[in-house]
Amino acid sequence: MSLQGKHIVLGISGSIAAYKSASLARLLIKKGAEVKIVITPAGKQFITPITMSALTGNPVESDFFSSNDGSWHSHVDMGMWADLMVVAPATASTIGKMAHGIADNLLVTTYLSMKSPVFLAPSMDLDMFKHPSTQRNLDILKKDGVHIIDATSGELASHLEGKGRMEEPENIVKKLEEYFQISFSLNTKKILITAGPTYERIDPVRFIGNFSSGKMGFALAEECASRGAEVILVCGPTPLSISNKLIRRIDVESAQQMYEVCLKVFPEVDAAILSAAVADYRPEHTYGQKMKRSDHENLTITLTPNPDIAAALGKIKKPNQLLVGFALETNDEDKNALSKMEKKNFDFIILNSLNEEGAGFGLDTNKITIFSRNGNKKSFELKLKKELAKDILNHVFG
Numbered sequence: 001m002s003l004q005g006k007h008i009v010l011g012i013s014g015s016i017a018a019y020k021s022a023s024l025a026r027l028l029i030k031k032g033a034e035v036k037i038v039i040t041p042a043g044k045q046f047i048t049p050i051t052m053s054a055l056t057g058n059p060v061e062s063d064f065f066s067s068n069d070g071s072w073h074s075h076v077d078m079g080m081w082a083d084l085m086v087v088a089p090a091t092a093s094t095i096g097k098m099a100h101g102i103a104d105n106l107l108v109t110t111y112l113s114m115k116s117p118v119f120l121a122p123s124m125d126l127d128m129f130k131h132p133s134t135q136r137n138l139d140i141l142k143k144d145g146v147h148i149i150d151a152t153s154g155e156l157a158s159h160l161e162g163k164g165r166m167e168e169p170e171n172i173v174k175k176l177e178e179y180f181q182i183s184f185s186l187n188t189k190k191i192l193i194t195a196g197p198t199y200e201r202i203d204p205v206r207f208i209g210n211f212s213s214g215k216m217g218f219a220l221a222e223e224c225a226s227r228g229a230e231v232i233l234v235c236g237p238t239p240l241s242i243s244n245k246l247i248r249r250i251d252v253e254s255a256q257q258m259y260e261v262c263l264k265v266f267p268e269v270d271a272a273i274l275s276a277a278v279a280d281y282r283p284e285h286t287y288g289q290k291m292k293r294s295d296h297e298n299l300t301i302t303l304t305p306n307p308d309i310a311a312a313l314g315k316i317k318k319p320n321q322l323l324v325g326f327a328l329e330t331n332d333e334d335k336n337a338l339s340k341m342e343k344k345n346f347d348f349i350i351l352n353s354l355n356e357e358g359a360g361f362g363l364d365t366n367k368i369t370i371f372s373r374n375g376n377k378k379s380f381e382l383k384l385k386k387e388l389a390k391d392i393l394n395h396v397f398g
């Protein structure tokens with residue numbers, strides 16, 4: 001998928017590299033994109049709105065209100081219009097304001113209203129770039145899901161040599177094209193995702209559960225949807241919420257309920273990714289009333305096996321369907337993961353180990369290894385679950 005027909009908001013802040021924004025806008029338009037500019041007051045010192053509006057054929061937005069008639073320039077409308085926002089050049093000041101939500105200019109308010117992915121290309125002097133404060137702000141933005149187009153090294157406006165130059169417009173355009181290529185590769189796909197824990201009731205107030213938060217599965221669901229897939233997200237109890245309209249969420253409580261929904265939905269999907277931590281057992285008997293301590297000297301709860309959702313889907317999987325499982329292990333990690341892939345007829349299994357710091361339940365990060373049926377094994381460094389969701393989809397569908 002090219003940039004043809006894409007709506008792109010180009011944010012320009014006050015750096016000498018602003019002269020390159022003119023080429024960037026031109027290149028984007030040549031590729032078929034429509035470009036709207038939002039520029040900071042400092043940005044206007046470096047390149048004029050007249051130049052940018054002549055190049056893009058659209059008025060350039062900079063002030064909150066028109067000085068002619070007081071009408072409001074809506075950053076909200078721009079957020080809804082855009083398929084993507086790229087801030088190039090992004091100065092240390094703009095990066096800091098974006099990271100901390102300091103909405104004192106139209107560029108930052110537009111960023112805060114943006115519903116689409118945001119890219120930024122830093123541009124500044126080398127010492128400013130490597131300053132812990134700038135790096136901290138870039139890390140915050142990365143965690144917020146902003147794509148950073150790394151600065152390059154070379155001669156800077158100060159005539160010093162070092163890292164801080166804005167990436168060349170041609171390379172920025174390439175990165176945006178790549179993004180749309182990957183992004184939309186799931187356009188016609190329907191994907192089932194399981195997420196979160198299951199709760200197995202003992203009585204009306206107690207259950208057997210586990211520490212899964214649903215974060216891994218929700219990150220996968222959001223990433224699939226942002227690539228255009230229709231997602232059915234079957235999740236156990238979790239306070240997480242979803243934002244993409246392409247995701248149909250079905251809440252369940254127990255493994256049995258998750259099993260029933262998954263079995264019904266699976267025949268209509270192209271792929272299923274099973275990240276839920278499903279309880280393998282449930283109490284044989286669920287008490288109708290709250291159990292009293294005084295009624296039991298010692299208490300034994302007999303457990304009975306739950307259905308294995310993954311194995312059941314593995315049995316009915318058609319050749320054109322993909323089945324991807326997870327394995328959460330504490331020992332003999334590779335061996336156990338490979339044996340689960342075999343038993344449950346997965347095409348891929350994603351191993352995460354509780355022995356790895358920062359991996360597994362509850363956290364925003366995870367560390368995974370993906371095994372495929374054809375014998376491939378690929379490990380990924382410790383990353384945000386949101387980032388790993390991208391790696392997983394690139395690997396499985398790429």
Ligand code: PMT
Nearest residue numbers: 213214215216274275277278308309310325326328361362
């Ligand atoms: O939710 P988070 O806090 O973000 O944590 C993410 C996670 C650690 C829960 C996730 O990354 C993960 O590892 N999920 C699978 C956990 C697990 O139950 O693994 P397992 O090895 O017991 O199960 C193997 C596979 O079979 C899994 O795909 C599981 O969803 C599936 N299964 C298991 C039992 C069962 N009765 N039915 C199943 O479908």
